[in-house]
Amino acid sequence: MGDEVEFELNPDGSGIIFQIHQRKNYLSRKAPKIRGSSFKGERLEQIVASNIDQVFIVSSVSEPTFNNKTIDRFLVTCESSNLNCNIIINKSDLDDGKIVSYWTSFYTKIGYFTLPTSTVSNQNIDVLENIIQRKKSLFWGPSGVGKSSLLNKIYPHLNLKVSEISYSTMKGKHTTVTSRMFFMGDDTYIIDTPGVREIEPYGIKKEDLGHFFPDFRNFINACRFNTCTHHHEPGCAVIKAVRDSLISEIRYESYLRILNTIEDDMNL
């Protein structure tokens, strides 16, 4: 999706694509595990979208519960694909006064543009509308956080299907089945993606993971070993920065969790 192609038009109106331009960037993930399948082979890389100017990682204050670890996984995937990523904290109308201000300043400090929004109170809908003009933007995040609702708010004629929250699980149901790209005129494209429950950063080596945490970057070069995974190694400058409160412990915990999910055979 979003690939630029050149094609020839035949007299009968059919076309032949003869060149797919090289993708500027693309977002991929591992194909999800199929529940109940016993297939243990290699899981393929799935391309979610390409040639994207900016990604909005959408989260919500509650329903589903705010989860910074989920945001961090999405961030790592975007960083590793060289994508410009921003964070949306939607459903600010459900805030008890703590989540929005705490996490907005948390991620802003790391350097991510973070925008609290609400399709109920309309908070920052105008700001969002402004920053997506003349760009190709992808909206990504777990199901139920309000991605389709936000897009409908800005472009009511899109009429994207919005899900009911399932109160048994407090998780949104998947209503968007495949990613869909819409041309909104004036060089503006938006991509609505289905909710992703499980996301695993694809194809990242353990020793490279730290580079996808911008808040670690200033310290990594000072580690004793250039293959340091910032896990246990002596002379690790990242661990020291966590101890000195120069790196947030919360982010370091996220880092360790993701590190744990990277399969060792990636390092062979």
Ligand SMILES: Nc1nc2c(ncn2[C@@H]2O[C@H](COP(=O)(O)OP(=O)(O)O)[C@@H](O)[C@H]2O)c(=O)[nH]1
């Ligand atoms: N309270 C509140 N509910 C919202 C907001 N935005 C969306 N919702 C609700 O959240 C549910 C899931 O929305 P949907 O747009 O389908 O989420 P998506 O799966 O991320 O596309 C729907 O019931 C929406 O009405 C918001 O800002 N505040």
Ligand SMILES: [Mg+2]
């Ligand atoms: Mg949706």
Ligand SMILES: [Zn+2]
């Ligand atoms: Zn280190």
